[in-house]
Amino acid sequence: MPGTGGSRQWAVGLREVSKTHGSGRGAVRALDDVTTQLRQGSFTAVMGPSGSGKSTFLHCASGLQRPDSGTVEIGGHDLSGMSETSLTELRREKLGFVFQGFNLLPALTTEQNITLPVHLAGRRLRLDKPWLERLLDYTGLADRRRHRPGEMSGGQQQRVAIARALIARPEVVFADEPTGALDTATGRAVLQLLRRLVDEVGQTVVMVTHDPVAASHADSVLLLVDGRIAEVLGASSAEAIAERMTRLEA
Ligand SMILES: Nc1ncnc2c1ncn2[C@@H]1O[C@H](COP(=O)(O)OP(=O)(O)OP(=O)(O)O)[C@@H](O)[C@H]1O
Ligand SMILES: [Mg+2]
Numbered sequence: 001m002p003g004t005g006g007s008r009q010w011a012v013g014l015r016e017v018s019k020t021h022g023s024g025r026g027a028v029r030a031l032d033d034v035t036t037q038l039r040q041g042s043f044t045a046v047m048g049p050s051g052s053g054k055s056t057f058l059h060c061a062s063g064l065q066r067p068d069s070g071t072v073e074i075g076g077h078d079l080s081g082m083s084e085t086s087l088t089e090l091r092r093e094k095l096g097f098v099f100q101g102f103n104l105l106p107a108l109t110t111e112q113n114i115t116l117p118v119h120l121a122g123r124r125l126r127l128d129k130p131w132l133e134r135l136l137d138y139t140g141l142a143d144r145r146r147h148r149p150g151e152m153s154g155g156q157q158q159r160v161a162i163a164r165a166l167i168a169r170p171e172v173v174f175a176d177e178p179t180g181a182l183d184t185a186t187g188r189a190v191l192q193l194l195r196r197l198v199d200e201v202g203q204t205v206v207m208v209t210h211d212p213v214a215a216s217h218a219d220s221v222l223l224l225v226d227g228r229i230a231e232v233l234g235a236s237s238a239e240a241i242a243e244r245m246t247r248l249e250a
Pocket of ligand 1: 022054055
């Protein structure tokens with residue numbers, strides 16, 4: 001990012017990032033010269049029409065996919081020079097992921113699912129028990145700690161997935177359509193939880209969504225069109241976001 005001394009205030013920085021999927025005649029330029037910086041402790045929503053590159057943005061920004069060109073920095077670390085092993089470690093120790101399908105292990109209880117990333121990291125991470133209790137409290141799951149996913153509602157399972165994403169105190173949480181599979185009321189509770197984490201513990205959150213109501217919980221909204229950032233909105237109402245989206249798609 002321009003300069004060096006100030007880069008610590010940015011949780012995530014992308015500079016001139018491009019990514020093409022496929023090759024030859026089937027090649028699709030999913031991200032086209034994207035430059036943006038996401039502040040620590042901010043809640044960013046990424047919106048855009050289907051196929052505009054939202055998931056690719058999330059995957060490149062979180063080191064799940066390597067861009068073809070450009071640089072990605074997380075917490076001041078440039079990802080381009082990192083080996084696959086270092087990238088995996090960085091993702092495990094510094095990033096949290098929440099996807100639409102929850103990805104919980106059915107045989108494990110709530111508490112076991114939440115603490116799984118710590119156990120998988122072996123000696124590199126230690127379970128912070130007071131933080132686990134606080135997360136169970138935040139997510140309203142304290143009385144569900146011994147339930148298995150099959151014994152819980154979709155909203156409860158998504159909250160388990162969020163607590164699991166947070167257990168290692170990540171620098172950034174990346175969420176792809178975290179409310180996509182939930183009904184309106186349950187989705188709202190999940191969004192309010194993410195908002196609280198930003199406000200109360202300074203969590204940095206990056207969330208892909210197609211829902212203007214979900215995006216209205218964010219501090220800023222990146223609008224992607226054809227793999228490019230067409231516009232950046234500050235905190236906005238769902239109506240204002242929907243109106244901008246309609247104009248951009250027209
Ligand atoms: N593995 C892949 N191989 C080929 N093309 C791909 C691949 N992944 C994505 N694409 C293409 O890249 C473009 C961007 O895809 P991406 O998944 O980032 O979009 P999106 O905005 O997340 O869409 P949606 O809202 O439907 O989830 C699309 O045209 C998509 O078809
Ligand atoms: Mg997607």
